[in-house]
Amino acid sequence: MLTLRRVRSWLPLLQRTGRSHRMTAACKLHTPAHAVNTLLQPGHRGASAQQSRPVALSACRLSSTDDFTEKEEDEEDEDFLDDGEVEELFQQQVPANIGDGQHRVFIVHPDVKWGSRKQYLTTAELMLAEAVGLVNTLDNWKVVDKIILSTKTPEKKMIFGKGNFQTLTEKIRQTAGVTAVFVNVERLSPFSEREFEKAWGVKVFDRYSVVLHIFRCNARTKEAKLQISLAEIPLLRSRLKKGMANLDQQGGGARYIGGSGETLYEIQQRLLKEREMKICSALEKLKKKRNLLRSQRKHKEFPIISVLGYTNCGKTTLIKALTGDNCLQPRNQLFATLDVTVHAGQLPSHMTVLYVDTIGFLSQLPHQLIDSFTATLEDIKHSDLLVHVRDISHPDTVNQKVNVLNVLKNLQIPERLMSSVIEVHNKVDLLDNYQSADPGALPISALEERGLDLLKKVVEETIVTSTGKQILDLKVNLHSPQLSWLYKEATVQDVQVNADDGSAVVKVIISTAAHGRYKKLFGGR
Ligand SMILES: Nc1nc2c(ncn2[C@@H]2O[C@H](COP(=O)(O)OP(=O)(O)OP(=O)(O)O)[C@@H](O)[C@H]2O)c(=O)[nH]1
Numbered sequence: 001m002l003t004l005r006r007v008r009s010w011l012p013l014l015q016r017t018g019r020s021h022r023m024t025a026a027c028k029l030h031t032p033a034h035a036v037n038t039l040l041q042p043g044h045r046g047a048s049a050q051q052s053r054p055v056a057l058s059a060c061r062l063s064s065t066d067d068f069t070e071k072e073e074d075e076e077d078e079d080f081l082d083d084g085e086v087e088e089l090f091q092q093q094v095p096a097n098i099g100d101g102q103h104r105v106f107i108v109h110p111d112v113k114w115g116s117r118k119q120y121l122t123t124a125e126l127m128l129a130e131a132v133g134l135v136n137t138l139d140n141w142k143v144v145d146k147i148i149l150s151t152k153t154p155e156k157k158m159i160f161g162k163g164n165f166q167t168l169t170e171k172i173r174q175t176a177g178v179t180a181v182f183v184n185v186e187r188l189s190p191f192s193e194r195e196f197e198k199a200w201g202v203k204v205f206d207r208y209s210v211v212l213h214i215f216r217c218n219a220r221t222k223e224a225k226l227q228i229s230l231a232e233i234p235l236l237r238s239r240l241k242k243g244m245a246n247l248d249q250q251g252g253g254a255r256y257i258g259g260s261g262e263t264l265y266e267i268q269q270r271l272l273k274e275r276e277m278k279i280c281s282a283l284e285k286l287k288k289k290r291n292l293l294r295s296q297r298k299h300k301e302f303p304i305i306s307v308l309g310y311t312n313c314g315k316t317t318l319i320k321a322l323t324g325d326n327c328l329q330p331r332n333q334l335f336a337t338l339d340v341t342v343h344a345g346q347l348p349s350h351m352t353v354l355y356v357d358t359i360g361f362l363s364q365l366p367h368q369l370i371d372s373f374t375a376t377l378e379d380i381k382h383s384d385l386l387v388h389v390r391d392i393s394h395p396d397t398v399n400q401k402v403n404v405l406n407v408l409k410n411l412q413i414p415e416r417l418m419s420s421v422i423e424v425h426n427k428v429d430l431l432d433n434y435q436s437a438d439p440g441a442l443p444i445s446a447l448e449e450r451g452l453d454l455l456k457k458v459v460e461e462t463i464v465t466s467t468g469k470q471i472l473d474l475k476v477n478l479h480s481p482q483l484s485w486l487y488k489e490a491t492v493q494d495v496q497v498n499a500d501d502g503s504a505v506v507k508v509i510i511s512t513a514a515h516g517r518y519k520k521l522f523g524g525r
């Protein structure tokens with residue numbers, strides 16, 4: 001028996017069915033992840049992965065032929081918004097009330113002590129700390145003071161009782177240089193926002209507007225910009241309502257404009273509706289492209305692993321460590337990743353897999369915001385495996401996990417995926433002798449690259465099961481195209497050549513469907 005390295009001497013015998021990079025892959029007995037990563041870069045013309053930038057799914061796709069290739073956008077489609085048009089739409093929509101980019105923020109966290117709105121898994125202090133983190137994520141925004149104030153009536157328009165509201169107003173007015181107040185609730189009604197702004201004399205934000213502003217600052221791709229533009233529509237709508245209420249007080253809101261038969265309010269509502277439809281239709285087109293891309297990736301049979309978790313838990317760092325893809329840039333920032341990117345990596349058996357880096361989750365995010373990102377989150381549903389990363393060093397880690405699971409539940413992730421989620425406890429380097437109480441969870445440090453070998457092994461075992469693949473030893477005749485067929489349609493792990501009879505035993509990871517085709521073509525097992 002010969003070792004697999006010596007199989008190269010048999011290469012002239014093998015039929016060259018693949019294209020040139022496929023042949024390179026054959027020499028290495030697998031499709032090297034770095035080659036796939038290079039090919040996944042937009043503008044790839046043989047440049048190294050290090051020179052390239054990460055690619056968002058919307059920016060690249062696989063051709064229906066046998067290669068990873070970059071294609072230009074569908075310019076022939078008239079309705080397709082090009083980059084310039086999306087940028088224009090995005091810029092036109094900059095929410096006016098967010099200000100000129102600088103804010104000195106006073107944060108107030110309404111603490112509900114009991115009842116259905118009480119958060120049982122976390123504390124008011126942790127929720128306030130997260131609100132501080134959100135503000136600090138923004139350049140030129142600074143927290144000047146913060147307060148936790150209890151309320152028995154969070155559902156009421158003024159949120160706080162009279163006494164507490166009075167105390168709060170005095171405190172805000174006494175704090176020097178405040179330009180905005182961040183009320184740490186999901187969403188304020190236009191009425192509450194207006195009343196608070198009147199009482200405090202500064203701009204008022206809720207979680208929806210702060211998070212959207214962070215998204216706006218971090219958005220890079222067309223798809224992210226469109227999704228943010230869509231998520232901003234409800235804000236624009238409530239701003240319109242607020243503006244009209246002011247105008248009504250001056251007796252002008254309900255007047256008809258010219259001979260149009262519409263009031264100013266109705267015209268603005270209509271324009272907003274039209275804008276919303278335009279964005280939705282552009283997103284729908286991108287979604288179709290994404291579906292095409294997904295089906296082509298499936299056709300390639302590279303298993304897809306979505307890496308998800310609460311924002312800042314270390315998803316990007318982990319993918320970078322698993323793939324060595326230097327174009328990934330983890331940052332100590334909430335919502336650093338907004339664009340879904342794909343990176344190829346290799347498992348111990350040399351199987352190439354694609355890791356999908358996803359947008360992080362956050363507690364108390366209004367549904368509308370999540371809904372706008374469904375196109376992005378849709379990818380999660382179509383994965384072969386989910387890896388849930390948790391920042392186990394975070395004091396709010398349990399609550400974060402519950403939030404992630406709730407979002408997944410709302411996304412209606414198929415049961416087959418939910419039952420095979422691999423939970424990873426990241427950042428164990430920040431804890432002394434961390435031992436997980438949960439035997440199924442894998443402790444790792446993505447930053448220090450600890451625990452990754454075991455993680456890859458578990459990922460591989462789960463992928464093999466979840467994709468219905470099998471690991472088989474197949475006896476092939478080296479004078480027939482069997483071996484090159486296997487290189488093309490399966491993952492070849494090992495080749496033991498028998499020089500005496502020109503045969504080889506090939507260890508492959510192969511899907512049931514591909515194995516069926518193999519048997520039909522070549523007979524036998
Ligand atoms: N100490 C330590 N820090 C880590 C580890 N993994 C990630 N980090 C740090 O955590 C911060 C966030 O890391 P990212 O990889 O950007 O996190 P993310 O989950 O992709 O964040 P978003 O894209 O914003 O949702 C960075 O400062 C990382 O260096 C780890 O294992 N140990």
Ligand SMILES: [Mg+2]
Nearest residue numbers: 315316336337
């Ligand atoms: Mg990230």
